[in-house]
Amino acid sequence: MTPGETETVAVPATDDEPRPRGVGFGPLPPDRAPFSPRQLWRLDEALTMSTRETGITFSVYVGALDNPTHQHAEALHAQLGEVAPDAVLIAVSPGQRTLDIVTGEQSARRLPDRSLALAALSMRASFSSGDLLGGLVNGLRMLADQAGRAD
Amino acid sequence: MSVVQTVLVFVGIPALVFGLVGVLVLAPGAARTPRYRPGEAWDHEPVWYVPQPKRVRTPSAGSGYAALERGHSTPALTGSDAGSDPGPDAGSDAPDTPPPAPARTARGGVHDTW
Numbered sequence: 001m002t003p004g005e006t007e008t009v010a011v012p013a014t015d016d017e018p019r020p021r022g023v024g025f026g027p028l029p030p031d032r033a034p035f036s037p038r039q040l041w042r043l044d045e046a047l048t049m050s051t052r053e054t055g056i057t058f059s060v061y062v063g064a065l066d067n068p069t070h071q072h073a074e075a076l077h078a079q080l081g082e083v084a085p086d087a088v089l090i091a092v093s094p095g096q097r098t099l100d101i102v103t104g105e106q107s108a109r110r111l112p113d114r115s116l117a118l119a120a121l122s123m124r125a126s127f128s129s130g131d132l133l134g135g136l137v138n139g140l141r142m143l144a145d146q147a148g149r150a151d
Numbered sequence: 152m153s154v155v156q157t158v159l160v161f162v163g164i165p166a167l168v169f170g171l172v173g174v175l176v177l178a179p180g181a182a183r184t185p186r187y188r189p190g191e192a193w194d195h196e197p198v199w200y201v202p203q204p205k206r207v208r209t210p211s212a213g214s215g216y217a218a219l220e221r222g223h224s225t226p227a228l229t230g231s232d233a234g235s236d237p238g239p240d241a242g243s244d245a246p247d248t249p250p251p252a253p254a255r256t257a258r259g260g261v262h263d264t265w
Contacts (some may be wrong), residue, residue: 009197034193034195034198043200044202044203044247045211047200047201047202048202048203050232051176051202052202054163056202057202058202059197059199059200059201059202060199060200061197061199061200062195062197062199062200063195063196063197063198064195065191065195069262070260070262072256073260074256074257074260076199077256077257078253078254078255078256079253079258080201082254084253084256087256093192093193094187094191095191095192095193095194097189097190097264097265098201098262098263098264099263099264099265100260100261100262100263101260101261102257102260103257103258103259104256104257104258104259104260105256106256107256107259108258111259112259113259113260113261114260115177116259116260117261117263120261121263122265124264124265125193127189127265128189129189130187130188130189130265131185132187133242148199
């Protein structure tokens, strides 16, 4: 409970004791990192390898997106700056259950929307079964395979 | 064999074995990061992962990462308009007039839900 609530609401004395937090119950604390270090390592490997193989800058955003989510994802893509034409942004909002992939001017030539849809289909299958990181890693791998090697 | 020894052998040792097995089963689950389940609220901070520039050396990547690093500090990286609010005095027009957005760079893309 926050201090603000205790000021305005009369709280019984017993509620002041810290409640035991069961494993896996209740909302996740917001400061908790979404991925474990081992998962982050996998994501790092996938990002680095796919970017190095293809010459396309892949980036992954995980978090809430404003509606419409695809426009927000496009705005994020524009923030990539000079690498944006060569970049692919994968924006996932687990809370809204949306997935958006955005390509730039150069990367769109190597990854047409049809290829993106195929990768999105595979990622969606993993996401819907709760495997957030597996979906991201597999999606990155599929996109890198379809883009081919750097010229 | 005394009563104490009997109790230790026939109760203590089985209890120890059960306890050990229980700890081995439950410990990995307790230490693991909670798993995402579809439909659950996502209350983590937004995160944006980009490949490490030092480990990626490609002709097309070039020196464009300077701009990428600048992008990390932009307010929109927080994923909402809350971070771009300059203050209470400008709060009335801040949501309507966000800082000038970069030119649109997207050429293709897909949107999907699950």
